[in-house]
Amino acid sequence: xDKIKTEHLYFYYGRKQALWDIxxxxxxxxxxxxxxxxxxxxxxxxxxxxxxxxxxPRTRAEGKVLxxxxxxxxxxxxxxxLRRRVGMVFQRPNPFPASVFDNVAFGPRVLxxxxxxxxxxxxxxxxxxxxLWDEVKDNLGQDALSLSLGQQQRLCIxxxxxxxxxxxxxxxxxSALDPIATLKIEDLMRALSTEYTIVIVTHNMQQAAxxxxxxxxxxxxxxxxxxxxxxxxxADVFTRPRDKRTEDYITGRFG
Amino acid sequence: xxxxxxxxxxxxxxxxxxxxxxxxxxxxxxxTIFIRGAAxxxxxxxxxxxxDGMRAGGIFPAIxxxxxxxxxxxxxxxxxGVGGAIYLSEYARDTWLxxxxxxxxxxxxxxxxxxxxxxxxxxxxxxxxxxxSIVAGSLTLAIMTLPIIISTAEEALRAVPTEFRTVxxxxxxxxxxxxxxxxxxxxxPGIITGVILGLLRxxxxxxxxxxxxAAFYLPRLPRSPLDQTMALPYHLYVVSTQVPGMxxxxxxxxxxxxxGLVLSLNIVATTIRSYFRRRRQW
Numbered sequence: 001x002d003k004i005k006t007e008h009l010y011f012y013y014g015r016k017q018a019l020w021d022i023x024x025x026x027x028x029x030x031x032x033x034x035x036x037x038x039x040x041x042x043x044x045x046x047x048x049x050x051x052x053x054x055x056x057p058r059t060r061a062e063g064k065v066l067x068x069x070x071x072x073x074x075x076x077x078x079x080x081x082l083r084r085r086v087g088m089v090f091q092r093p094n095p096f097p098a099s100v101f102d103n104v105a106f107g108p109r110v111l112x113x114x115x116x117x118x119x120x121x122x123x124x125x126x127x128x129x130x131x132l133w134d135e136v137k138d139n140l141g142q143d144a145l146s147l148s149l150g151q152q153q154r155l156c157i158x159x160x161x162x163x164x165x166x167x168x169x170x171x172x173x174x175s176a177l178d179p180i181a182t183l184k185i186e187d188l189m190r191a192l193s194t195e196y197t198i199v200i201v202t203h204n205m206q207q208a209a210x211x212x213x214x215x216x217x218x219x220x221x222x223x224x225x226x227x228x229x230x231x232x233x234x235a236d237v238f239t240r241p242r243d244k245r246t247e248d249y250i251t252g253r254f255g
Numbered sequence: 256x257x258x259x260x261x262x263x264x265x266x267x268x269x270x271x272x273x274x275x276x277x278x279x280x281x282x283x284x285x286x287t288i289f290i291r292g293a294a295x296x297x298x299x300x301x302x303x304x305x306x307d308g309m310r311a312g313g314i315f316p317a318i319x320x321x322x323x324x325x326x327x328x329x330x331x332x333x334x335x336g337v338g339g340a341i342y343l344s345e346y347a348r349d350t351w352l353x354x355x356x357x358x359x360x361x362x363x364x365x366x367x368x369x370x371x372x373x374x375x376x377x378x379x380x381x382x383x384x385x386x387x388s389i390v391a392g393s394l395t396l397a398i399m400t401l402p403i404i405i406s407t408a409e410e411a412l413r414a415v416p417t418e419f420r421t422v423x424x425x426x427x428x429x430x431x432x433x434x435x436x437x438x439x440x441x442x443x444p445g446i447i448t449g450v451i452l453g454l455l456r457x458x459x460x461x462x463x464x465x466x467x468x469a470a471f472y473l474p475r476l477p478r479s480p481l482d483q484t485m486a487l488p489y490h491l492y493v494v495s496t497q498v499p500g501m502x503x504x505x506x507x508x509x510x511x512x513x514x515g516l517v518l519s520l521n522i523v524a525t526t527i528r529s530y531f532r533r534r535r536q537w
Contacts, residue, residue: 055421057349084427094418096437106436107426163427 003028003167003197004049008063011044011053011226018044019226022063024216031189031198033212033234035205037249040218041226042201046169049199050086051079067167084111087165091172093152095144095159100127100136103144103155107163122162130158131188150181157188161196168192170200174207186211205250209238217246288510295508304474309490309498312474314509319476320484321458321516324468327393327480328400328457333450335397336404340446343405344412345420345434364402369462371399376466388481392468396457403453411445412438444531451524455517461488471497487513 002025011019019041026032034042047053048061051072064071072082084107095103104123113119123140127133132154136142144155153173160168170189174182189198189211202208208215215237217230230237230246241247303313347353375395385391415438423433439446461469469489477484491509494501 050425052421052425055424080424080427080429083425088425090418090422090425092418094422096419096422097441106423106428110423110426110428110432110436159426 001028002026003068004199005066005069006048006064007066009045009048009065010062011041011048012060012062013056014058017225019048020224022226022228024228024231026197026199027214028197029193029195030213031193031200031211032214032216033208034199034201034216034218035203035208035249036218036229037220038203039225040220042218043171044226045218046171046199046201049167049169050083050088051077052083052088054079084163085165086167086169087160087163089153089156089160089168089170089173092176093149093156095147095152095155097143097145099141100144100147100155101140104158104162107159111163123158126158126162127155129161129192130154131184131191132158148181150177150184153177153181153185154188157185157192161192165196167197167199170198172201172203175203182207209234217241217243217249219245219249285514288507288514291504292507292509292511295504296511300508301512305472306474309472309494310501310505314485314487314490314505314512316473316476317485317487317490317509318512318516320469320486321488321513323389323477323484324392324396324464324486325454325458327389328396329450329454331393331397332400332404332453332457336401336450336453337408337446339401339405340408340412341434341439344409345430345438360402360405364406367462368399368460369465371395372463372466374398375463380467386481387466387468387483389468389477389484390480392464392484392486395463395467396460399460399463400453400457403456404449407449407452408442408446411442411449414445415441444528448524448528451520451527455520455524458520459488459513459517461492464489487516 004024004026006022006024009019009022010017022045034045036042044053048065049067049072053059053061061073063073065073067082067086071077096106098106101123104126105119108119108122113122124133124137127136132151135151136147136155144152147155153176157168157173174185177185186207189200192198193213200208200212212234214232215234216228217237219227219229221227230241230243232242237246238250241250247253300313301318302315304315306312343353343357347356372395375391375398379385379391379394380387383391385394419437419441420430420433423437424430428436457463464486468483469486470483471493473483473485487509491506491513494509495506
C-alpha cells in the first residue's frame with residue numbers, strides 16, 4: 001500500500017526552483033530514506049509532505065501530494081489537521097522549555113484532551129514507544145532541556161507519537177547525536193515502522209542502508225534542482241543501482 | 256608596542272569617567288530628595304487629607320489618585336498593547352500597512368507628553384464628553400503608554416525562536432495555540448517588563464493629566480470614575496510652584512513618595528526579569 005504519492009511535484013522558493021517533477025510512491029508502514037548531496041532538495045521534499053514549507057513566505061508548490069489518495073495541496077485541506085496526521089521530528093532536538101510531561105502532553109492538549117489521568121496514560125504510552133520511559137519515569141516533572149541530546153530527540157519522537165500521527169517525517173534526526181544515541185534512534189524507527197510510515201532524510205549513507213526499507217536518491221544538476229534520480233528497495237539501490245549517478249554517489253565518487 | 260596598552264588605559268579611564276558623570280547627578284538628586292524629604296514622611300503625611308491650602312496635613316488623595324490612574328491606564332493599555340504586539344509579531348504580514356503601523360508606533364513614542372495631554376483634552380474630555388475625569392486621564396495616559404508596551408512586547412515575542420512555533424504547528428496546534436501555550440509564556444517576562452516600564456512613565460507624568468483629570472486641590476477621595484482626582488506628579492508641581500509659603504519638607508516629601516512609588520515598581524520589574532532570565536535556557 002502506498003501511503004503517500006506525489007505526482008509531478010515542483011517546488012519554488014520565490015523564483016528559485018527547488019524540486020523538479022518528483023513522482024514517488026511511499027509505502028505504508030515502512031521506512032523510506034531520502035539521500036543525496038547537500039542542496040539536492042531532500043529536506044524541501046520532506047517538508048512538502050506536511051506543508052511545513054507553507055510557513056516560509058513566497059514559496060509555491062505545483063503538482064500533487066496524495067496522502068491516502070487525497071491531495072494535501074487542494075484548497076479544502078485543513079493544514080492543521082494534516083500536520084497532526086503527518087508529524088515531524090527535526091534536525092536539532094527541540095523540546096519546549098518545559099517539563100518532560102508537558103512536552104509530551106502538548107499535542108494531546110491542543111487536540112482537546114484535558115483529563116489528567118488520560119494525559120498521564122498517553123504520556124506514558126508515548127514515552128514507552130519512544131524508548132524513554134525507563135529513563136524518565138521517576139521524574140516526569142524535570143526540565144526537558146536537562147536531558148541529554150539523544151534523550152531530547154527521543155522525547156521529541158514521543159511528543160510526535162503522542163498525537164497518533166499516521167506518518168512521521170524525520171529531517172536528519174541524528175545529525176546532532178553521538179553514535180550510540182544514533183543507534184537507539186534507529187532501533188526506535190524500526191520498532192515504530194510497524195505502526196507508522198516513516199520518511200527520513202539522512203546524510204549518512206550507512207544509516208540509510210542500515211535502517212531503511214526503501215531509498216530515494218535525489219540530485220541537482222546545473223539546470224534542475226531537486227530531481228528524484230532513483231527510488232526502490234534499499235537493498236537494490238545500494239547493491240545494484242540502476243542509475244550511474246546513484247552508483248557514483250553511494251560508492252563515494254562525489255557528494 | 257607599549258602604545259596600545261597606554262591607549263587602552265586612557266580609553267578605560269574615559270569610559271569610567273563617562274559612567275561616573277552619568278551616575279553622580281542621579282545619586283545626588285536621589286540623595287537630596289531622600290535627606291530633605293524623609294523628615295516629612297510620617298503616618299499622617301501618607302494617610303491624611305491636605306489641610307491649610309496644602310501647607311499641612313497629608314497627601315493621601317494624591318497617592319490614591321496616582322494609584323487609581325495607573326490602574327486605569329493598565330486596564331486599557333495592557334490588553335490593547337499586548338494584543339497589538341501579538342498581532343504585529345505573530346499574525347501581520349509584512350506589508351506597507353504594517354510597516355507604516357510600526358513606523359507610527361516608533362514615532363508616537365517620541366511625541367512630547369504635553370501633546371498627549373492636549374489630544375486627551377480634545378478627544379476624551381470634550382468630544383467624547385468624559386469631562387475632566389479619571390476615565391479621560393487614564394485613557395490619555397494609556398495612549399501615551401501604548402507605544403512603549405507595544406514595542407517592548409513585540410520585541411519580547413520576536414525573541415522567542417521561530418522553531419517553537421514550527422514545532423507547535425507540526426504537532427497539529429493551531430497558530431493561536433502555539434502562541435498561547437508556547438510563545439506567550441516564553442515572552443511573558445519581557446512583556447511584563449515592558450508593561451511596568453510603560454506604567455512607570457504613566458505614573459510619573461504631569462502633562463497628560465494636567466488637562467484631563469488632575470485636580471489642583473481636592474481634599475477627598477474620588478467618588479466615581481468620572482470624578483476628578485489629585486495625583487502625585489501634578490501635586491508636586493503645585494506645591495513646588497503654585498502655593499506661596501509652602502514648607503520645603505512637603506515638597507521634598509511629595510517627591511520622595513513619588514520616587515519611592517516609581518522605584519519600587521521598577522524594582523519589581525527588574526526582579527521579574529532577572530528571575531525569568533535565569534530560568535530561560537534557549
